[in-house]
Amino acid sequence: MLISGCLWRQVVRISRRTAVITSRKGESGYLRSEWCGANKGYHTSSVRMEYPKIRRDDTAEELHGIKVADPYRWLEDPDSEETKKFVEAQNAVTTPYLEKCTVREAIKAKLTRLWDYPKYSCPFRRGSRYFFFMNTGLQNQSVMYVQDSLEGEPRVFLDPNILSEDGTVAISGSAFSEDGQIFAYGLSSSGSDWITVHFKKVSTGEDYPEVLKKVKFSSLSWTHDHKGIFYGRYIDHEGRSDGTETISNENQKLFYHRVGTPQKEDVLVVEFPEHPKWLIGAEVTDCGTHLIVTTEQDCRDNLVYHAKLPTTIDAKIPLTCIINVFEADYEVSPASKCSCRVTDCGGYLLVFPREGCRDNLVFWATLVPGSAPARLNLTCIIHKFETDYEYITNDGSVCVFRTNKGAPNYRLVKIDLADPAPEKWKTLVPEHPKDVLDWAACVHQDKLVICYISDVKSVLQLHSLATGKHLTTLPLDIGTISGYSGKRHHSEMFYQFTSFLTPGTIFHLDLTQQPLKPKVFREIKIEGFDPTQFQMRQVFYSGKDGTRIPMFLVHGKDLPQPTLNTQDAPNTPTLLYGYGGFNISIQPYFSISRVIFLQIFKGLVAIPNIRGGGEYGESWHNSGRLFNKQNVFNDFQSAAEYLIRERYTQPSRIIIQGGSNGGLLVGACMNQRPDLFGAVIAQVGVMDMLRFHKFTIGYAWCSDYGNPDERENFHNVHKYSPLHNIKVPSDKVQYPATLLLTADHDDRVVPLHSFKFISELHYRLSSHAAQTNPLLIRIETKAGHGGGKPTSKIIEEHTDIYSFVMQALGLEAHNLDNSIPNNKL
Template identity: 60%
Template structure:
């Protein structure tokens, strides 16, 4: 989610998270929707009155449950600064070995019968499928003389890109990814139109991998140009303003497999220039940093077309800032000479727009809640920077976009809720604040040369409303362009509220609680506590079918605590939960569960902890530290080996949040909470682990499956004498970290999660 470039999405890599820049075409864009696919669903309610049987006899599983035996090799020992650490399941780091494949097969063979025996699994699946089947839309966006938008009729595996000549005109299919694979596992991943709207570059990913191939389409004819750009990952894409060439970043020297099932470190990214209608072999490298093989290179052609803004990043925060004057190099035949503006990795810099040589950037330099600054490329020294929009004392300036020639749309996050404003580009003056309910702006479209904008609003109980604003006339009044309706869903039956609770150190942490209205607070309701807590990510309200099914059919309570480590309160909140402050994240999440139990929303044996990626680390660490707080845990694509994560694919980028075992102080801290290294046997007086479902996928090249495999092997070994509660793994195929996952797979995964919870906690399905 980045206005600077697609590559800047890697700054908050876990979410594959993009800002809704006018230059990007996306369908849903908030990190919590794109990364956490387990929650990227549409809520609903139903009117029913019968009760079905709850879970099968759980004690029968207690008599028969047995885990596969996994070979332990205690001779594998690493020396970290004098501390010896045994890694007995190191062999599981090889995804291609027959032994690893056999281990995965054995795990699925015990997991599937447990989930499939849930007596209400088919009802859960039917209801999820029924509620998912409604049309979903993105904001329309204009490119050249045409409008485009994404639509999913309901159960299509991938969203379809439509085109229409006029906003009120008839739409036709422009690009349907569903036609590219029978099972829907080929997905659109990043795209960019030329300035005139006549040419379309688009990335395709397969099986959920971060690797993409870039294809180029003639908009008028719908035909693709012959070239295909390969070995592309974490790519920025930006066309020159003459519409003849594309800047994009790639890994030309990546050896071995590049299909998402490999574990090799991603290194030596180059920024390349591709001329339209020429083979990739003719592309030239325009920017590289051979002395810094782990840097990733973002680039953006300025709105005026004269400058190429280059933004190298090495971790998941902070970037350097360079520019090249393209007017001096019209042929772009080789390396571009760069002028460096920012020389230290100490803040974020995000290009918004420019007037002549004066560029506007969003930055947190000396502004933890972010501000907008003007930098004159003819005189770029920091002492000459001018603040256009100062840092707000409380609200976080989340993104900005230039519109209507001389205006800026600015999105703030205020106590985890969206605030959308229109400002003057000249002096920063506030011109308008658009009315919003409590919720999130999850989509936006508008460009500097256009006089209209669209924005997409969503909340826990609002499936989506797309607003249109005509900036040619005052007052700037939003009108509803399209409102999403879900058949049978009545939001008046539910309530969503925000409370603040005290964490272990007294910090006040916000939390959303969503449930049926009038639910008795007697401690007998199942609760689902979802958390993330990292990488400056905001977890704002979003609409979810799965969550509503949980609330409606299980009388469940949804709790979303906005724990430290995230970006809900700017860089201060982020810093309070990273590096040697990471324990605050776990304390905040545990305190959220304690609040729910203390206030009667639920009790420990009915509480499920859920999180994905960095959130998977969160959940796994919390059930190590406080297993007594939870009856079940859902650990999705988690970072679980905190001593070796930096050795695989893009893991080295996470050092900015976690630190590294290569540093002795950070190693000692990581060892204290690393989920893999803090699993204890349940015969040592500790409370037994809650029922745990660990989910991963064979093409996850973001958080490679070895984390989950080594973790579940260790967990099962520690509990070998205790056959209950279940500690299981679900390893999906032709799937990755979450992005691009087809609807059929998402529904299947959510069905399994709810079925697991039903089985493990003995829940009753209310029909």
């Protein structure tokens, strides 16, 4: 959770909003009783816990006629000594609790053992070489390799593991020059969204001397003369930029950097000083002669501008608007808030300003390859934030865009930069009546690769670029396309398939061979995991208002089938995961941590595709955002009720989990229905819905939540804000066992959200006689929102999560070895 300023998710999507994070990825009988006594963890749910006494002050303000207390506002200052002591005090309670789990080391050993398998990305061709990322198993960061041919011997090209002792420096964003001779790459530290941009000479592996700083939410787009890149920069940002600051990120500007020169000589080419919250993206068209610029004002729609790139780039670029209303989504491809791209022919640069995570504007400018920098005249294509636009490819001045304008499930349209009036647009691939056009790319000159989402499952097709006609559908099992590589001037493509039970299969398709037949290029297998022992299926249940909602269920084949013909209460530990926001689709993907849950606890994993996501297009998204946000919480609660009603499990065995926007989801649901869940895992959640927009990139989320400074939006979010809706339950009801997780370098959802929420939970519930379930917070150091987190920290985090739920719910442990390997992380 895209790298954009939008919120976090745990699934790969081939689009500019892929940000967020992806999960990194021998059963030996039952655990002997001496490990945990009757095969159970140290269970303390009947013992009341003592929590730190946190100072409350009288801070309050009147908002739209309501006096709102904010007694923990002092926790918004991450640098104060009192906040640092707060962190120490909370960890002093949480750490001993987690370490009391008598099988904690055995859980960690199993996680380490199963995590130790090779992980690969799709190969991608740049120039005459092929590149790919690989992690041998337990490396903290994946390593970039290069080979001279597909059959050639791979050699290390860039290893981020040698850049820090603890593995907290990660590659974050990269781009090759068109000839494949120079590699621009971003490095982030400790999980921060801030990156530094470096340049490497491919032939020698040597870095150029300059480093670009104050870069965030930016793509890197090369001019086709291979001399420089367009990138987004917060040049006016003052103070720290290491991920621990909380000030709002404003006034992003687009710069042009010529390789081999210091950053101080970079040329400011686009800025919108009258719109400080706009996020700017730029994309050079495939022909290389035009620049397309998009602006976003939240997490939804974008405007579109363009300019023809002249002989020199030495000043701001005058823009011409193509799309001038924020009404639809015209996406950048591939990636970010400030995204820019040179067209395949090298003749155009596309710039995509965005003021958040939704709609964008689009501009373009013409480029003259091989010339010196000069002033660009940007032309606006999209000039109103109403929809979303994504550049796919172009022939001359005619560009293909993916958009949801007039098409909630998205379509492909042709827009002539020379005559961009909407009435002149031509539909190339019409909107599908049911399936969502998730992404598209051009390959082999005249073909479009299109990926649809059909009932949450990926469908991969080839279409004619000239006519849009469907040519063939490539065979896929039930699952997700999690990776793709291919360019218009290449006659081959790679794509990666994954599912809940498939770690990853990479296919290679030679488009010159008939009939077209994908071949398995690489298949990932894991020692100790036999997918035939498990099964997944999709069910549909009714939401509170009767809406039909899909949900995936994954479990072992030995799981007792639910039956209504018994008086025994079902006892299956159930992990219920949800997100529900920002048009993000939660599709089937492989997660070794969930495999561990299935193996250790003989559990059930349930993933409902609730409203607010993008599984069924913009209408599904709209029905779960703004004043419809309660639908998201209702859908999630209805999923739990379905599992109980169908006798899969019972409330005390349901563990709900969500991160970022999903943290808001589980936080709101535990307030509204504390009786429905046994445990809550809230990772980097948005908990203070009255002040989220005041920190770092939070203002971009107003597209889904609304701006609390506006009366109607304030009253709406005030009704479900987790921080402001903690209520003491009835005498016999208590809050579920709760573990909040946050990190000191999270500059996406700053840790103050979790700090204030846990403090209010302790204040409200510590005197409640029935409250014996633990309410804890785990505060990570040198980590951020999730992106770039080293393998060692990921394993530690999941070890703590499962140690927590095992103790809090008194779960039995299975399939753990009674010997701990010597190579513990």
